[in-house]
Amino acid sequence: MIRRNICRLLVSNIDTLYCKRHFTNREKLIHSLIENAVDRSKIINSRREWGNVRQTILNHEQNRKHYTMDNIDALILGFCTTRKEYELGFSYLQFLKDENIKPNLATIGKYFKLLYHCNEKYYFIEKKKNPEDEEYILKCYQDLRSDYPILDSLSLENTILGVSMTHEWKKCLDFMEEIKITTIPNNISYSAIISAAFLNNEEELGWQLLEEMFRNGRNPGSVIFLTYLSNIGKMKNTAYGAEKLERLFTFFHENDFKCDKEVADAISSLYKKLDNHSSFTQVSYKGVCNNCHLKLNNYEVGQEEFDDLKKKLFKNVIIGRDLFVKTNPAELRKFQNFINDMDCFDVVLDGLNIAYSAGTKHSPQVLSAMVAAVVSFFVNQKKKVLVLGRIHMNRWPKEHWGYVTNTCSVFLTQNISQDDPYLLYCALHSGKDTIIVTRDLMRGHKFLLKYPKDKILFNRWLSQRQFQLLRINEEGKPIFRIPPSFTSVSQKNDDIWHIPYENETQVDKNDFHKSWLCLKCR
Numbered sequence: 001m002i003r004r005n006i007c008r009l010l011v012s013n014i015d016t017l018y019c020k021r022h023f024t025n026r027e028k029l030i031h032s033l034i035e036n037a038v039d040r041s042k043i044i045n046s047r048r049e050w051g052n053v054r055q056t057i058l059n060h061e062q063n064r065k066h067y068t069m070d071n072i073d074a075l076i077l078g079f080c081t082t083r084k085e086y087e088l089g090f091s092y093l094q095f096l097k098d099e100n101i102k103p104n105l106a107t108i109g110k111y112f113k114l115l116y117h118c119n120e121k122y123y124f125i126e127k128k129k130n131p132e133d134e135e136y137i138l139k140c141y142q143d144l145r146s147d148y149p150i151l152d153s154l155s156l157e158n159t160i161l162g163v164s165m166t167h168e169w170k171k172c173l174d175f176m177e178e179i180k181i182t183t184i185p186n187n188i189s190y191s192a193i194i195s196a197a198f199l200n201n202e203e204e205l206g207w208q209l210l211e212e213m214f215r216n217g218r219n220p221g222s223v224i225f226l227t228y229l230s231n232i233g234k235m236k237n238t239a240y241g242a243e244k245l246e247r248l249f250t251f252f253h254e255n256d257f258k259c260d261k262e263v264a265d266a267i268s269s270l271y272k273k274l275d276n277h278s279s280f281t282q283v284s285y286k287g288v289c290n291n292c293h294l295k296l297n298n299y300e301v302g303q304e305e306f307d308d309l310k311k312k313l314f315k316n317v318i319i320g321r322d323l324f325v326k327t328n329p330a331e332l333r334k335f336q337n338f339i340n341d342m343d344c345f346d347v348v349l350d351g352l353n354i355a356y357s358a359g360t361k362h363s364p365q366v367l368s369a370m371v372a373a374v375v376s377f378f379v380n381q382k383k384k385v386l387v388l389g390r391i392h393m394n395r396w397p398k399e400h401w402g403y404v405t406n407t408c409s410v411f412l413t414q415n416i417s418q419d420d421p422y423l424l425y426c427a428l429h430s431g432k433d434t435i436i437v438t439r440d441l442m443r444g445h446k447f448l449l450k451y452p453k454d455k456i457l458f459n460r461w462l463s464q465r466q467f468q469l470l471r472i473n474e475e476g477k478p479i480f481r482i483p484p485s486f487t488s489v490s491q492k493n494d495d496i497w498h499i500p501y502e503n504e505t506q507v508d509k510n511d512f513h514k515s516w517l518c519l520k521c522r
């Protein structure tokens, strides 16, 4: 490989980079600058080359003192971590050591982050230790503490990443408490400390923190489960191992957690290693596993759970978001009167959403025919239907719109930017078993619910009640995507565990039935 002179390339390309108009953000510019250096030669390992990269950024006319001697090192290390150019990052650290440049708080933070990302698998999952790294991490940490007795939450989070990979990992528990004074620790620091607890056989502590992490709405990294699984893989007692897997799957079930493909692969290999059956499989829309042919469970939302959810949604989603702020007072009164006198409906339809499902450019004749076709589908089944829509729909041709207004209840609003909170309001008010017809996924609302358990229930209720119109067929019959008759959650059916996992290649969320593990003990 021909080694190139980074500095020369940088100097020759730097002006072109800065002159490109679409680079408006200075950070983007600087990143592009380093990227340019990195892309042109993956090897920067001479002090002079790093010195040149550093000076070029600092001295560039566009820099305007944004990057200084205080933050340039953290910037370059952070860049190397983001780009997963770990070796390059370590080479930069070596440069700092060789030049006797003492890393400051931000640089040490970035160093811990780099080390964690580079070594998490090696350290936690393969359980290999590097005493030199450990010594250096602890030295950096001690220097840091003596220079800065009080650390901010970001520095503490980064420190956790470093110290979790040493024998002094339990110090991270104190760092977590310090962070909690101002904020909730982030995903990666929770993941690091939980992995450390599992690695160091403090399993109960690991589970306790994992439960806490979920309660705090944080998402666990795969490293946690891979560490836990690799522990089981090392056990001699297979019965004990099976018990531990059972605990993991029950946790997945209770928290509605879907692991990723890497974790699914690890579960599958471990299951086979324990001399059991493991198959990657699909589950039919009716909930039948292609492998064992068992029917998966549908976990209905109970009446009490629904009532509780409804109370919280009314409070947080409907009132908390000032749904009615954009509505004029007369319209608000009208809606309130309507709700107070409202019957319970079997079906609540988002009229405009249905009308526009084939595009917004169609004539009112076509739009009204779409709504009428959907209404007639439910009316023919003797369902009580409510259509929510806009006042202008009253101007639609009477042929189809007349059918709608004669056969079901209609509530029309003037100018509302969002229809889905109205829909949600009416559906919740109507009752647990009301069907909601809209193509809108309404998933955004769950983020306004505070507790993860409530988010799980909301998703479950919605996924069991929502019909999505796909098209109207040639006979004028609506074709819906109907709720699947099983719940897409880890579950034990007879003695067989079914574990869903997220597949990155699977873009369509409706393909949830395609990636499952079917696990059977011998």
Ligand SMILES: [Zn+2]
Binding pocket: 281, 289, 290, 291, 292, 293, 294, 496, 498, 518, 519
């Ligand atoms: Zn199965």
